[in-house]
Amino acid sequence: xxxxxxxxxxxxxxxxxxxxxxxxxxxQQATDRRExxxxxxxxxxxxxxxxxxxxxxxxxxxLSTHIGVPVPVSELLYxxxxxxxxxxxxxxxxFDPTVGHPMDTRGxxxxxxxxxxxxxxxxxxxxxxxxTAVSYRDVVLNPDGKTITLHRPLILDLGAVxxxxxxxxxxxxxxxxxxxxIDAGGDVYVAGCNPDGGLWSVGIRHPRCDDQLIDSLRVSNxxxxxxxxxxxxxxxxxxxxxxLDPRTGASADAVASVTVVAPTAMAADALATAAFVLGxxxxxQLLERQGVTGLIVSPTLERxxxxxxxxxx
Amino acid sequence: xxxxxxxxxxxFRGLEEVLKRGENGGPQSVSTAPENDTRPLxxxxxxxxxxxxxxxxxxxxxxQKGRGSxxxxxxxxxxxxSAAVLTVYAAGYLRTRSAxxxxxxxxxxxxRKADVPIAAPPPAAPPRDVVDARPVExxxxxxxxxxxxxxxxxxxxxxxxxxTPPVQVADSTPSTPxxxxxxxxxxxxxxxxxxxxxxxxxxxxxxxxPAPPAARESKFKDGTxxxxxxxxxxxxxxxxxxxxxxxxxxxxxxxxxxxxxxxxDALPPQVISRQNAFVDLISGATESANAYSNAIxxxxxxxxx
Numbered sequence: 001x002x003x004x005x006x007x008x009x010x011x012x013x014x015x016x017x018x019x020x021x022x023x024x025x026x027x028q029q030a031t032d033r034r035e036x037x038x039x040x041x042x043x044x045x046x047x048x049x050x051x052x053x054x055x056x057x058x059x060x061x062x063l064s065t066h067i068g069v070p071v072p073v074s075e076l077l078y079x080x081x082x083x084x085x086x087x088x089x090x091x092x093x094x095f096d097p098t099v100g101h102p103m104d105t106r107g108x109x110x111x112x113x114x115x116x117x118x119x120x121x122x123x124x125x126x127x128x129x130x131x132t133a134v135s136y137r138d139v140v141l142n143p144d145g146k147t148i149t150l151h152r153p154l155i156l157d158l159g160a161v162x163x164x165x166x167x168x169x170x171x172x173x174x175x176x177x178x179x180x181x182i183d184a185g186g187d188v189y190v191a192g193c194n195p196d197g198g199l200w201s202v203g204i205r206h207p208r209c210d211d212q213l214i215d216s217l218r219v220s221n222x223x224x225x226x227x228x229x230x231x232x233x234x235x236x237x238x239x240x241x242x243x244l245d246p247r248t249g250a251s252a253d254a255v256a257s258v259t260v261v262a263p264t265a266m267a268a269d270a271l272a273t274a275a276f277v278l279g280x281x282x283x284x285q286l287l288e289r290q291g292v293t294g295l296i297v298s299p300t301l302e303r304x305x306x307x308x309x310x311x312x313x
Numbered sequence: 314x315x316x317x318x319x320x321x322x323x324x325f326r327g328l329e330e331v332l333k334r335g336e337n338g339g340p341q342s343v344s345t346a347p348e349n350d351t352r353p354l355x356x357x358x359x360x361x362x363x364x365x366x367x368x369x370x371x372x373x374x375x376x377q378k379g380r381g382s383x384x385x386x387x388x389x390x391x392x393x394x395s396a397a398v399l400t401v402y403a404a405g406y407l408r409t410r411s412a413x414x415x416x417x418x419x420x421x422x423x424x425r426k427a428d429v430p431i432a433a434p435p436p437a438a439p440p441r442d443v444v445d446a447r448p449v450e451x452x453x454x455x456x457x458x459x460x461x462x463x464x465x466x467x468x469x470x471x472x473x474x475x476x477t478p479p480v481q482v483a484d485s486t487p488s489t490p491x492x493x494x495x496x497x498x499x500x501x502x503x504x505x506x507x508x509x510x511x512x513x514x515x516x517x518x519x520x521x522x523p524a525p526p527a528a529r530e531s532k533f534k535d536g537t538x539x540x541x542x543x544x545x546x547x548x549x550x551x552x553x554x555x556x557x558x559x560x561x562x563x564x565x566x567x568x569x570x571x572x573x574x575x576x577x578d579a580l581p582p583q584v585i586s587r588q589n590a591f592v593d594l595i596s597g598a599t600e601s602a603n604a605y606s607n608a609i610x611x612x613x614x615x616x617x618x
Contacts (some may be wrong), residue, residue: 004591006610008603015544015603019591046405075404079397086393168398169405186599195591203579203595211575213595226596259596266394290390 002179004195005033011044012052012163014185018170021179021195036177040170044184047169050076051162053155063148064155070147076165078146081139084161087270088136091286095274096246097161098134098154135246160227163187164269167223171265182265187225189265205230207256207297214297215259217312223265227272228257229299245277254279254298261293261312268292280304533558533616539566540611542604546571549601551608553584555616560588563609570601577601584609 002022009016018037024030052058059077073081084097134154141148167182171189174180179192181200190200199218206212207228217224258275262268271292275283280296284304287294293312296304533555542549547570554562563584568574580592580602590610595602 004589006591006606008607015600017599017603017606043405076401079401083390083394083397087390090390164394165397165401168394169401172398172402181594183594183599183603186596188594188596188599190594194593195587195589201593203593203598205576205596205598210598211573211578213576213579213598216593224596263391264394264398266397267391270394271390292391 002195005030005037007037007041009041009044011041012048012166012184013054014163015183016041016044016185017181017183018174019181019183019195020174020177021193023177033177036174040173040182043169043173044166047076047080047162047166050074051080051158051165053157053159060156060158064150064153067150067153070142070145070149072145072147075146078141078148080158080161080165081148081156082141083165083266084156084158084270085136085139085141087161087274090290091274091278093135093246094277094282094286095160095270096136097156097158098136098138099157099246160270160273161266164223164225164264164266167265167269184265187223187265187269189223190219191221193220204259204295205257207299208301214257215295217261219261219312222261222263223268224259224261225265225268225272226257226259227269227276229253229255229276230257255283256297256299256301258283258297259295260287262290533560533613536616538612538616540608540613540615542607542609542611544570544600544604546600547604549574549604549608551581551605551612553609553612553616560585560613565605565608570604572598572601574601574605577605580605589613 003024004019004021005024006017006019008018018040020033020037023033049055050059053061055061059074063071063073063077081097084095087095088097134152138152138154139148139150139156163184164187167184167187167189170182171180171191174182174191177191179194181191181194182189186205188202190202194200199220202217202219202224203213204215204217204224204226205228206214207230210230255276258272260268260272260275262271267290271287271290271294275286275294275296277283278286280298280302281304283296284294284306287306292306293308294306295309298304535555535557537552537554539550539552542551548567549565549570550567552562552564552566553560563581565574565577565581576598577592577595583592584590590606590613592602592606592609
């Protein structure tokens with residue numbers, strides 16, 4: 001059994017746990033391993049401070065104060081928004097990073113780590129109350145100057161993209177460690193082999209029985225992300241969950257949980273969110289179209305999966 | 314599964330390779346799945362590598378391509394996300410290197426304390442909303458170490474944002490008290506638990522036969538040791554029983570999580586078979602699994618000679 005280094009921190013409002021297998025043959029290797037893990041965690045902090053909706057000073061929230069003008073942004077924000085818009089386009093708007101304001105009004109305005117409500121007053125006065133008043137088409141990118149223009153007052157929500165990006169950045173940082181796992185509150189990236197030398201086992205929680213697994217996957221070098229309607233329900237409006245249908249502004253309800261297996265956590269997380277909104281049939285079609293593996297469980301526990309799901313199930 | 318492809322150990326693929334895959338594969342990669350759709354789904358563990366595709370080499374460093382640079386990947390979100398990761402990594406590499414230097418200092422200090430066994434934390438049952446605060450408190454201690462200004466090397470010009478205050482997140486962690494490197498017991502593992510790996514696992518170079526139990530000296534003192542693990546949803550206390558230098562029991566002794574601890578029922582046998590705290594991940598119940606693993610870790614630290 002090789003030596004395993006594990007470290008867990010609260011980052012991006014969830015527990016992030018990184019395991020690295022081996023690489024401790026000598027002091028130098030062990031030091032390098034620790035530093036690599038710290039650098040990986042540092043990416044979570046960097047992504048969080050750039051993309052969080054819960055800090056009015058974050059670069060993303062500051063962007064919301066500039067309406068109608070191109071704003072030069074960091075590579076990180078630009079790439080995150082560009083990817084979010086691409087997912088919006090591919091999913092026909094089922095995934096939409098401009099749902100920030102409806103989520104805010106429905107009680108998703110608490111920073112989980114401290115529990116304090118976050119003031120997004122700076123834009124509240126100007127943002128329309130109608131959830132469908134804005135869409136991703138109101139966000140325009142200019143690749144030349146790396147600028148973002150918000151054509152209407154809106155608040156971006158990069159929640160489903162930022163965590164995945166952070167996981168991918170951490171994975172990139174740890175790549176030379178070969179055998180490692182990154183677990184950020186249920187969004188998982190596993191690489192190489194587990195401490196036993198086999199594939200990593202990633203369980204999928206049963207969406208209705210929180211004490212059961214609905215499946216367990218044997219995978220490696222992939223991200224596994226699950227979006228479930230059991231996560232982070234709010235107290236407002238009768239316990240809505242955290243995934244809204246951007247087209248209606250209401251919580252999507254055709255799906256109990258979506259698990260996506262993809263080479264990047266960014267893609268897996270965003271596609272899981274999009275498929276959640278699309279519903280089982282259209283959701284599976286989207287996953288198939290994007291060449292990723294996925295399992296969708298309906299509220300009545302029917303399973304819909306991509307054709308290659310059996311390869312990992 | 315007759316069509317199952319085996320993947321040799323050592324063919325690790327980084328994001329560059331993923332990107333390359335995205336260029337060559339993309340949506341059509343689904344068609345490479347075994348044509349066995351008539352069999353019921355979820356009929357047991359199957360070794361698979363969903364990234365595996367024929368005709369792929371494991372060469373790294375494929376050139377980065379942006380969105381739209383190839384019609385084949387125009388709609389591949391996987392490829393786009395891989396490109397984004399490379400772009401951001403390139404932009405931020407210098408900053409993270411400086412972070413590494415900082416952590417070297419912190420870790421060196423932590424190492425000096427690492428030999429001190431970590432006592433189990435007070436077994437008080439805190440209300441759930443207090444749980445989150447605990448690691449933040451530990452951060453205050455760590456914050457005394459030199460923390461350089463978090464200078465974004467990525468230009469932010471144009472956005473008149475004051476420097477974002479560093480996120481006050483615990484630099485210490487419940488799972489690795491005192492930032493101690495995971496001194497894992499090296500007792501030989503029993504056969505992998507819970508999910509039986511398919512034969513392909515045996516092909517992996519790492520699946521070396523474990524040394525016989527008698528060949529290794531245990532790090533553990535016999536006795537019963539307890540430890541706590543924390544989560545946002547509540548805390549878990551676990552007790553390990555060491556007999557003849559081996560973990561023979563790793564039960565949950567107190568479950569204060571909002572969710573039933575039965576979701577992690579599969580984990581105690583893993584601790585016993587692996588003789589360490591590193592249990593499988595449970596997507597959707599990660600916090601409970603983490604809390605349990607942390608509790609076991611602390612108990613094992615306490616049990617070490």
